Amino acid sequence: MEIKLLGTGCLNCKKLEANTVEAITKLGIDAEVEKVTDIVEIMSYGILSVPALVVDGEVKVSGRIPSVNEIMNLLKV
Amino acid sequence: MWQNAVNWLIYDLLGLDKSSLFGGAVNFFIYDVVKIIFLLFVIIFSVNIIRSFLPPEKIKEMLAGKNKYVGNVLAALFGIVTPFCSCSAVPLFIGFVESGIPLGATFSFLIASPVINEIALGLLWNYFGLKIALIYIVSGLLIAIFGGVVIGKLGLEDWVEDFVYQIKVGKSVSRAAKLTFKKRSKDAWIYTFGLVKKILPYIVLGVGVGAFIHGYAPEDLLVRIASKSNPFTVPAAVLIGVPLYSNAAGTIPIVVALIEKGVPMGTALAFMMAVTALSLPEMIILRKVLKKPLLATFFGIVTIAIIFTGYLFNMLI
Numbered sequence: 001m002e003i004k005l006l007g008t009g010c011l012n013c014k015k016l017e018a019n020t021v022e023a024i025t026k027l028g029i030d031a032e033v034e035k036v037t038d039i040v041e042i043m044s045y046g047i048l049s050v051p052a053l054v055v056d057g058e059v060k061v062s063g064r065i066p067s068v069n070e071i072m073n074l075l076k077v
Numbered sequence: 078m079w080q081n082a083v084n085w086l087i088y089d090l091l092g093l094d095k096s097s098l099f100g101g102a103v104n105f106f107i108y109d110v111v112k113i114i115f116l117l118f119v120i121i122f123s124v125n126i127i128r129s130f131l132p133p134e135k136i137k138e139m140l141a142g143k144n145k146y147v148g149n150v151l152a153a154l155f156g157i158v159t160p161f162c163s164c165s166a167v168p169l170f171i172g173f174v175e176s177g178i179p180l181g182a183t184f185s186f187l188i189a190s191p192v193i194n195e196i197a198l199g200l201l202w203n204y205f206g207l208k209i210a211l212i213y214i215v216s217g218l219l220i221a222i223f224g225g226v227v228i229g230k231l232g233l234e235d236w237v238e239d240f241v242y243q244i245k246v247g248k249s250v251s252r253a254a255k256l257t258f259k260k261r262s263k264d265a266w267i268y269t270f271g272l273v274k275k276i277l278p279y280i281v282l283g284v285g286v287g288a289f290i291h292g293y294a295p296e297d298l299l300v301r302i303a304s305k306s307n308p309f310t311v312p313a314a315v316l317i318g319v320p321l322y323s324n325a326a327g328t329i330p331i332v333v334a335l336i337e338k339g340v341p342m343g344t345a346l347a348f349m350m351a352v353t354a355l356s357l358p359e360m361i362i363l364r365k366v367l368k369k370p371l372l373a374t375f376f377g378i379v380t381i382a383i384i385f386t387g388y389l390f391n392m393l394i
Contacts, residue, residue, distance in 0.1 A: 008362075010164035039167055039365070040240070046247035048133035048172040049165040063132060063165065067267065 001031040001075065006042045006062075007051035015065050016051040023071035031075070083108040102292025109284045109330050113200070117273050117280075117326055120199035125265035127158050133169055140186075141176045145229065148182035153221035156189025157198075157214070166359060170366050174237065175246045181229020187363075188379055189221035191354040197325035204333050205342075209394075213346065216389060220382035228374065236371035279327030287330035294338055305341045311387035314344045315380060318351025325353045343390030350383045 005020060007013030017035065024031050036042055036054075045054060049063030053071065060066075060074050083104055087093050093100035136155045140148055166187070173183040193214055202210035304310070332345045355376065364372055 008164045008167065012164065039171070040244055042168060043171055043175075043244050044247045046134075048137060048169050050168060064264065064268065065271075 001029065002056055003031050003033045003075075004036050004054040005033065005051065006036045006045060006047065006054060008039070008042075009037055010050075012065055013051040016053065019065065019068045020053065020071055022068045023075060026068070027072055027075060029075065079112060080108060083111070098292045102288045105291045105334075106284055106288035109287065109333075110281060113280055113284065113326060113330065114273065114277075116200060116203055117196065117276075118269055120196055121269040121272055122265050124158060124195045125268050126261055129261040129264065131155070131158060133159060133165075133172070137172055137176055137178070140173070140178045140182060143178075143182070145179055145181065146226070148179060149185040149222045149225045149229070152178075152182040152186040152225065153189040153218050156186045156221060157193045157195060157217075159186075159190060164362065166362050167365055170363070171241050171244055172246055174241055175244060179229055180234055180237070181225040181227075183225075184228045184375065185221045185225025187375070188224045188382075189217065191356070191359070192220055192350060192379065192382070193217035194325040194353050197329065197349060197353065200326065200329040204329070205336075209342070212390065212393065216386045220379070220386065224378040224382060227378065228371075231374070233371050233374065236368040236374075238366050238368060241366050276324045276326050279324040280330075283324075283327030284330040287334035290331070290334040290338060294334075305344075305391050310341075310344050311347050311384050311391070314348035314387065315351040315355075315383055318348045319355045320357075321352050325349065328352045341391045342394045343387040343392070346390050347383050347387030350386065351380075354379055354383065 003020060003024075005013065005017055007016065013035075017033075020033060024033070042050065042052075045052065045059050047059060047062040051065065052062035053060045053066065053074070055074060061070075066074070087100060087104045087107065088095050091103075093103060136159060140152055140155070143151060170183060170187070173186070174180065198210055198214060201213055302310070328349045332349045335345045335348070336342055360372065360376060363375070367375065
């Protein structure tokens with residue numbers, strides 16, 4: 001599973017990263033997490049607000065910070 | 078009721094002297110912190126529910142292809158409720174420009190977002206009544222609409238960084254329809270709680286300064302410095318406000334205390350708008366997509382508009 005975190009590095013992005021890492025650890029799954037800070041690449045996902053969570057190329061959440069539980073549900077499917 | 082409860086706590090339970098300056102300041106402090114926190118929960122929660130129906134992707138769709146002036150008006154209106162954490166300024170800007178929304182309308186949005194702050198609006202309504210809240214919102218909207226129209230007329234497209242026009246924005250997916258109301262409320266609740274926690278230090282600091290002014294500042298001193306008849310007080314209030322970048326919720330208690338002590342409403346409001354709307358961090362972030370002259374034009378227009386609002390309020394009230 002490939003997880004991308006889109007954001008310019010503000011506090012919200014850091015919180016999203018922490019929640020994502022916690023969700024992955026709790027699920028015990030094998031996932032590759034990459035932080036994307038390049039604005040051109042961020043825009044290629046068609047979002048207008050950060051932070052955003054992309055799982056296997058699909059934007060799952062943008063413009064808000066999902067909770068650890070929500071991320072766990074997103075990653076289970 | 079609140080005031081009675083606080084009075085009882087301060088004067089009866091803690092035994093502070095009702096007529097002392099210290100007692101008054103402490104009373105003001107406790108009363109205001111509790112009241113503002115309660116109001117913040119109500120305001121931020123409601124705005125978040127509205128926001129969940131209006132994600133920026135949807136606003137972009139609604140603005141694209143609109144007549145120039147209709148676009149300016151709509152963009153300014155959307156600017157009031159849209160989340161606009163400064164880190165989203167750049168993607169929002171690029172997305173708007175890329176989808177063909179005119180530069181003028183994009184700026185109407187960029188100006189309205191910080192100038193009309195929904196937390197400030199809610200608190201103003203509560204402290205000073207509906208009339209003041211309406212003047213605040215109408216003057217903010219006019220600033221955003223005219224600022225955007227002026228920037229559109231000036232034809233400043235070349236002052237946007239070139240790479241912005243080359244970016245291909247991926248197809249966006251609107252997820253708003255999939256959310257149930259329960260999910261929206263839960264999200265809004267989590268967001269509200271997080272935000273109130275984050276801005277709490279500003280509120281305590283703001284109310285602290287407000288309480289100090291309330292308790293100790295001599296009335297005639299402030300009235301002498303900041304009287305309506307002195308035309309320089311409004312620009313001076315703006316200049317003082319800019320480096321104090323803070324949160325609206327932290328600034329309102331200071332504004333309330335200043336007005337109580339006789340500072341004219343317009344001067345105090347201009348101070349608040351300068352604190353919340355003219356922020357250095359946002360300027361640094363926007364520099365990524367705007368060349369310096371356009372950035373300067375944007376901040377120039379907002380500054381002039383805030384000073385104008387200050388004079389307007391001083392004239393009307």
